[in-house]
Amino acid sequence: MIEEIKKAIVDFAEGSKKTKFYFKDMESAVQKVVPGAKMRDVKKAATALVNEEVLIYFSTGSSTMYGLKGRGMTEDPTEGTD
Amino acid sequence: MAFEPVREMKKLNYEELRIYSDAELKNYTEEELKSFKCKYEIPKLDELEKGPWPSFVSDAKQEALRRRKLSDDQILTHRDAVEDLLGQLELSFDEGETHWKHGGIVGVFGYGGGVIGRYSDLAEKYPSIAMFHTIRVNQPASKFYSTDFLKTICDMWEYRGSGLMNLHGSTGDLVLLGTTTEQLEPIFYELGHVLDTDIGGSGSNLRTPACCIGKARCEYACYDTQALCYELTNYYQDELHRPAFPYKFKFKFDGCPNGCVASIARSDMSFIGTWxxxxxxxQDAVKAYIAGDIVPNAGxxxxxxxGKFDIQKEVIDLCPSKCMSLEGDQLVIDNSECVRCMHCINTMPKALKPGVDTGISILLGAKAPILDGAQMxxxxxxxxxxxxxxxxxxxxVEKVWEFWMEEGKNRERLGELMQRVTLPKFIETIGLPPAPQMVKAPRSNPYIFWKEEDVKGGWNRDINDYRSRHKR
Incomplete structure (x- = not known):
């Protein structure tokens, strides 16, 4: 199941026009492909992908997004507040 | 159950860990400080040093002077960081605009929070603050530091960062202001492996929980705030470091309704001690207050x-629910009307104390105005x-999170969600019965909305049958 979710996350990240996305959007995309996926499972899979250096966190300081490592992400800051 | 730590904390010995000698930490004279000139003209910031209050500008100048005099091998980041910071701030005062950009992929491995990327958009003019990242350090419960810890972290930060800190941020963290990306992992290592602490929360995480001084020193504390703060910090480590919430979420713990950490205004989930x-x-102490033998307000x-203490004017008449009276020389309280304002207890602490059947009230949804207005x-x-x-x-906690994570929109705080779905729907979803304490004026606020299934016979009735029993 976790492997299936991981694949769904990577597919979503690669297919998305946006280079960074909120957890909720990633969760809904995964649940379309893996209907039984619970929020906790998606979080576990996303954390595993971060640890495997496939995904990265992107934080404005106040809110956090996920992205695919090497895709459109730099250290350039973005909008947001603390 | 007595408090038991998850594990014993390391005992730090500053003398073994120190980086700088006393002479290096005080490497300038008062005369040098008085004649210190920042490398930029900063007349507006100089103004902030005038007047009766201590100024961060004075602190920053001391730090800038110290860094000028430290040798190259004693600083791993930019020597001029503090002076560039002052220069950029002066420019922002002139222009009325900030030159900070923030956010990015900076962080430490495996953590989704605690480090906030900061960049100057005038990197060519102020190269030493081109990167000036913030690190939040999880403070101990009630901020009970040892001096060895504080001295060690100050040395580490002088060495690997700007030397500037903020004690403390609004969430309670000890905030390290200004370092470069390459120093983040070494600092994380030092914090975790040497200082035996952790970085705090930022982003869409559980933020660093904070508590009042609690039972450690306060006789009003109705529960052990430090123990609960410590327990939930440890129990919810995953929520603190791996972001999956719609937005930030804050816990704060007040031991009594005096609210010394202002949890009611500053946290999404506020825990307030009560009885x-x-x-x-x-009653003997009440008489002693009336006679002037005990100073009110604990002095x-x-x-x-x-003037002479007047219990009628200073306590009884000020009770918001008018539940107190003097009958002869006996103070009488109608406890069912008490709203826990704490005024009488604060005024006469030797005579009045919270009850003994103590616990907490839990309140939800406070926030500051970022996306929507401020809410209590x-x-x-x-x-x-x-x-x-x-x-x-x-x-x-988990019931509330489950609902918020399911229903909350991106960047929607719990308080905004509660307002959007309405209180009746919210309490129904998290399984709480409506209670008069949830609204300010329960006698006039129709806070219970009946649903068809709650009403015998539903919404439909036979009007003729009704009229057979009730004439117009």
Whole structure:
């Protein structure tokens, strides 16, 4: 199941026009492909992908997004507040 | 159950860990400080040093001077960082605009929070602050630091960062201001492996929980705020470091309704100590206050002559629910009307104390105005016991999170969600019965909305049958 979710996350990240996305959007995309996926499972899979250096966190300081490592992400800051 | 730490903390010895000698830490004279000139003209910031209050500008100048005099091998980041910071701030004052950009992929491996990327958009003009990242350090409960810890972290930060800190941020963290990306992992290592602490929360995470001084020093504390703060910080480590919430979420723990950490205004989930029995009264002490034998307010305002203590004027008449009276020389309290304002207890602490059947009230939804306006918290649970292992509290926390994570929009705080879905729907979803304590004026606020299934016969009735029994 976790492997299936991981694949769904990577597919979503690669297919998305946006280079960074909120957890909720990633969760809904995964649940379309893996209907039984619970929020906790998606979080576990996303954390595993971060640890495997496939995904990265992107934080404005106040809110956090996920992205695919090497895709459109730099250290350039973005909008947001603390 | 007595408090038990997850594990014993390391005992730090500054003398073994120190990077700088005393002479290096005080490497300038008062004369040098007085004649210190920042490398930029900063007349507006100089103004901030005038007047009666201490100024961050004075602190920054001291640090800038110290860094000028430290040798190259004693600083791993930019020597001029503080002076560039002052220069950019002066420019922002002139222009009325910030030159900070923030956010990015900076962080430490495996953590989704605690490090906030900061960049100057004038990197060519102020190269030393081109990167000036913030690190939040999880403070110990009630900020009980040892001097060895503080000295060690100050040395580490002088060495690997700008030397500037903020004690403390609004969430309670010890905030390290200004370092470069390459120093983040070494700092994380030092914090975790040497200083035996952790970085705090930022982003869409559980933020660093914070508590008042609690039972450690305060006789008003109705539960052990430090123990609960420590327990939930450890129990919810995953929520603190791996972001999956719609937005930030804050816990704060006040031991009594005096609210010394202002949890009611500053946290999404506010825990406030309370009691469900009667305020304890020592009638002899009441008489002693009336006679002037005990100074009111525990002597807090005794620097001035306020005249003889008048219990009627200073306590009884000020009770917001008018639930107190003097019958002869006996103070009487109608406890069912008490709203826990704490005024009488604060004024006569030797005579009045919170009850002995203590626990917490839980309030939800406070926030500062970022996306939507400021909100105070709404009371959800009037009373709950707060005893280790706190399973009842964890169960409630998780119910609330489950709903917020399911229904909350991106960047929607819990308080905004509650407002959007309405209070009746919210309490129904998290399984709480409506209670008069949830609204300010329960006698005039129709806070219970009946649903068809709640009403015998539903919405439909036979009007003729009704009229057969009730004439017009």
């Amino acid at each position: 469900r029995d009667d305020i304890r009264i020592d 807090a305002h005794k620097g001035r002559d306020w 918290a709404t009371l959800m649970i009037p009373f709950m016991k707060a005893e280790a292992p706190y399973d009842n509290i964890k169960e409630f």
